[in-house]
Amino acid sequence: MNPQAATLTAGFKRFFQISLVILAVIFVVRVLLVPSTAQSTAEERELEDRIPKHLPIKVKLKKEKEKAFKDLKNEKWVRAFELEVTNTGDKPIYSLSFVLEMSGIKYSDGLPAMLTLVYGEMTGNINTKPGPNDVPIKPGETYVLKVVLGEVLGWEDTQREENLPQPKKLILLLQHLWYADGTGFEGTDGFPMPNKQNKQSSTGGCLPPNESKTKSPREQRAALGSWGETFKMNFYRRAFRR
Numbered sequence: 001m002n003p004q005a006a007t008l009t010a011g012f013k014r015f016f017q018i019s020l021v022i023l024a025v026i027f028v029v030r031v032l033l034v035p036s037t038a039q040s041t042a043e044e045r046e047l048e049d050r051i052p053k054h055l056p057i058k059v060k061l062k063k064e065k066e067k068a069f070k071d072l073k074n075e076k077w078v079r080a081f082e083l084e085v086t087n088t089g090d091k092p093i094y095s096l097s098f099v100l101e102m103s104g105i106k107y108s109d110g111l112p113a114m115l116t117l118v119y120g121e122m123t124g125n126i127n128t129k130p131g132p133n134d135v136p137i138k139p140g141e142t143y144v145l146k147v148v149l150g151e152v153l154g155w156e157d158t159q160r161e162e163n164l165p166q167p168k169k170l171i172l173l174l175q176h177l178w179y180a181d182g183t184g185f186e187g188t189d190g191f192p193m194p195n196k197q198n199k200q201s202s203t204g205g206c207l208p209p210n211e212s213k214t215k216s217p218r219e220q221r222a223a224l225g226s227w228g229e230t231f232k233m234n235f236y237r238r239a240f241r242r
Contacts, residue, residue, distance in 0.1 A: 044070040045077060046169045048103075052190035055177060056089025057096075062144055075166060078152045083117060083145045083172075085137065092136030095122035095178040100147070102167035107158060113167070115155065117145040122178055126193055130180045 047069075051059060061069060061083065068080035081100075087093050102113040119137065122128045130136070137143045158164065176193075178184035184193045 043072050045072055045167065046070075048169060048171045050171055050188065051098075051174050052185075052188075055174065055185055055190050056087065056091075057093070057177065058086045058088055059172065060084050072166065072168065076156075077166070078115065078147055078155055081147055084142050085119070085145055086142040087137045087139050090139050091179050091181075092138050093119070093177060094130045094134055094136045094180050095120035095128075095176065095184075096137070096145075097175040098145070099173040099175055101171040101173060103169040103171055105164055105167055107164070108162050113155070113164070115147045115151050116175075117147060119143060119145060120178075126176070126178050126184055126186070127182050136180070 047061060049059060051057065065080045065082045068074055069077050071077070074080065083098075085096065096119040098117040100115040100117060105113040107113060121134055122130060159166070173188045174185065174190055176184060176186045178193075182194070185191060186193050
């Protein structure tokens with residue numbers, strides 16, 4: 001074999017060997033990373049945002065606490081839950097409340113497991129006028145909501161005593177959003193307030209999902225009261241358990 005042919009043959013062999021090494025490295029990296037990525041995704045706690053899109057707010061988990069909340073091994077996840085709420089409208093928000101439902105989890109008495117997030121003192125009635133100490137979330141501003149300590153301790157005690165599973169999924173629902181002028185939104189569907197269907201109702205609770213689309217106004221008001229009573233019973237049961 002002439003020297004030129006021998007050089008070419010040696011070059012091809014070396015190229016082939018290097019290619020095999022590169023392919024082997026790529027294969028090993030993919031084997032190691034793909035299962036790890038799938039596992040980490042499967043083990044994350046999920047927050048489902050069901051806030052109606054027409055509402056003038058945007059919500060998201062606080063980035064610094066997101067990892068601790070999503071970690072299914074973290075039994076103190078409630079303490080890490082922080083929700084950033086941004087007012088995207090053109091009116092100050094004086095009162096805002098959400099329900100945080102633990103999907104698929106119920107207490108031993110059948111009540112659904114849920115927590116609440118509340119901003120402002122105007123929680124009794126949409127017609128309540130703000131006082132000098134009421135500070136709104138102004139247009140463009142962001143406020144961080146947390147679960148109050150009483151509810152945190154109530155859930156942790158009840159979960160331990162009733163041996164309940166930690167939730168893998170939580171659902172964020174609107175209860176109300178009120179302005180200072182007696183207008184706002186209520187219920188999981190974000191009904192504009194005031195409106196004809198809810199004008200005579202004083203329960204102020206939160207409608208179960210899709211109730212407005214399937215029931216008459218009278219049935220809606222009855223469901224509104226039932227949902228509100230369930231919410232209040234659940235709240236007091238947990239907040240004052242200790």
